[in-house]
Amino acid sequence: MRCHVYQLLSCLALPILSVALPAPETLAAELKGKRSFEERDGVKRTIFEHEATGATLSFVTNSGICETTPGVNQYSGYLSVGSNENMWFWFFEARNNPTTAPLATWFNGGPGCSSMIGLFQENGPCNFVNGASTPSLNPYSFNEYANMLYIDQPIGTGFSYGTDPVTSTVTAAPYVWKLLQAFFAQFPQYENRDFGIFTESYGGHYGPEFAAYFESQNAAIASGSVTGQNVSLVALGINNGWFDPIIQEKAYVDFSYNNTYKSLISASQHTSYLNTYTTKCLPLLQECSATTGSNSACETADNTCYNDIEGPLSGVADFDVYDIRAPSDDPNPPETYVTYLQSSAVMSAIGAQSTYAECPDAPYEKFASTGDDARSFLSTLSTVVQSGITTLIWAGDADWICNWFGGLASAEAIVYSGSSAFKSKAVSSYTISGVAGGTFKSEGNLSWLRVFGAGHEVPFYQPALALQAFTQTMMKGPIAST
Template sequence: MILTEGALDGVEKMKINNSLALSSALPAQEFGRDVAPELRGKRSFVKRDGVDHTIFEHEATGVKIDFVTNSGICETTPGVNQYSGYLSVGSNENMWFWFFEARNNATTAPLATWFNGGPGCSSMIGLFQENGPCHFVNGDSTPSLNPYSFNEYANMLYVDQPIGVGFSYGTDPVTSTVTAAPYVWKLLQAFFAQFPQYESREFGIFTESYGGHYGPEFASYFESQNAAIAKGTITGQNLSLIVLGINNGWYDPILQYKAYVDFSYNNTYTPLITSSQHTSYLSTYTSSCLPLLQKCTSVTGSNSACENADNTCYNDIEGPLSSVADFDVYDIREPSDDPYPPDTYVSYLQSTSVMTAIGALSTYTECPDAPYEKFADTGDDARSFLATLSSVVQSGITTLIWAGDADWICNWFGGLAVADAITYSGQSAFQDTPVTSYTVAGVAGGTFKTVGNLSWLRVFGAGHEVPYYQPAVALQVFKQTMMKQAISST
């Protein structure tokens, strides 16, 4: 199940240029202060197709970063810096990143990362369609500034992972959510080595869709690495992780396959099935889907058991329900043959001039099949990350579970069921707390509830990609959460 939402011209040239250029050592005073030994590396500069590139090799990990500074693409706000390029996270494993400084108070603003889902979909979706510094208005062929960009408040890092997704290229070793986490950690370690001015910032993870898997696992893995650093068992840069935000996430198949049945019958837009069909599908869920999901646990379930559960639940529940009427599974209000939002940005990113300007060395692919198939082969989709999510909330990290209420594929019924099932000290109070109106400047934007460090929000009139549909709501929610606050009406 895909939950979202080329040619390698110039790669050999890059290898040749890099081998000639990697010669100068980065001095310990490079950034105006002492640089710890584990942060030292080699830096050099090359020009490709008229564009200047910086190349930095991180001595501690052997990771290499190759990037362009201030390409002039997307973020055109005067004085706001941006960096785009690749981090090599292994042998022939080149992960794409695009970083934008905060438009306000960049030197003190927190740092947030954005990951789209899939599995195997590019985070350029979020950058250009949802919450990045630019967007395409009314199908325009070129982008314009987005006044509701998340970098209004935070320094933003967008990452294409795993390898083979978006602009990332090379050999893809990732086969599951769990195996994806170490590569993202390695990318962040190299990022901080090149840009140590961001290493001590408060840090947030925001993600969507399959991010219901990615988000909890990445946060949990980062915390375990922080603990290992504190114990001295590994060397690295501690991440000051304070926030996890997931919109329209795929967290727990047991709860969310049932939610397909309930949402199809009882959503607030249009019923897709009758009462008798609802009863029939619930029976099918209980008899054929649920028992197989129960055999597939988050970690110990075998690949074959999990793949079997995923295939059976799709064939018996998800597939049939998604075909009972003409609707877009990412926005129930739209027809199936008119996916929304429009994907104007794809052809823009595939243009030679844009690729050259930003330093891209692989033709952009939004959601390629190959990375997805590796996850499918391990049954990763059918594994629950509810326990991992619970551990993240228990650790005190401010956590936001939110969803657009027109999305079918990761609908808010399932998201609320997951939020109520999170095990933490406030669970009973959270379950008993009624939802109330969530407003932005007095205008109703949804309903929400919050207890302790956990908040849940249903966003009115939004499909799968919430920030696209309700940008003002999304930015307010993002700011409040990054401030380590419970979300609240204004």
């Protein structure tokens, strides 16, 4: 979820392998920190003080919320850094082969939107079918294949609470790395697993930067200049991402006129908006993208492009910016999960210490103050692809806010050894069990996928296809039809 139009509108079962937890005395001997227990509101919490980072993990084991598959473990709680910085995480073991399955993280966007959106509306172990008030098991959860870690960041987002020091994508990355370091120390059985980052929307910023930061920390660990656990990053997946505003502000104009669902503007309006983009928006974005691009220059570019392009286009017709096929008051994906997470019984069971806030203003405003939205992360993404990490750029084709026109153009602008071949390659049909679900192309370690009939939150609309694409990417290969 990108918050510009969000701000406008409102801000604007498969075989299982059961695995027993290691005995506490065995696990304690392996830990790189101090472990203790406390009981609060009748719920037992594990407290782990991580020596290397000075951070503390406080979590509940097997709350019984969301993942109810027998034998599948889960942990939910906080990483606390300093005196008042508390970052929420929720971990679910893989339903199949958890002792050997890879580990993946999920981040929603915003900036400042909770990853509980992904957990409960998209790819987590449970979902709210047809807006039900209680969750049901999701047979297409990403933990069918991988151990899954959902993180609410930056602080102030979702269940995270306290002082938020993060003002940009770049300043967010070290906090996520620190959480992973503490997580690996408390759960050493996941240390050396293949690791993937999956994200959407503002994840077009988060994904490249987090991946690049993890890689730089790995290099520093290898050289001895940083003490920590190597993150075995093998995969990056970003659906409906916000990568590069120079490409994607123009894509708003083109998609509004020429998408496959319904034209929102006339030919003359298309010409007019393109002229506005070229004369007013583009020069400011170019100034922001310069090496000397200041916070004020990028904030000005962001505000101007929103006021002249994104904002007006979002109001030319009654449509949902996350699914152009639907009206602006579209009830899908259902928001009933929010009420569920705000209930005292659920909060107590999972160890939550603050009331759930899906997309609060405060974290978003800090990013806005640095013009982070107007900054391009294509160069960073190119570095990640160049490093050999298997990368999937994909998009639901009914999404407007981070539409597939801009997603494909961004993918084709990635600089790596296969750039020319990737850009010139034609797309092919992407099928699941022989049924067409989209079009795709791959070259080397980069794949592009357009998903038919899906809005912004792709796994909500096409869950089986999403699980297939996720699994194939985590297996370190190009996506392929089945």
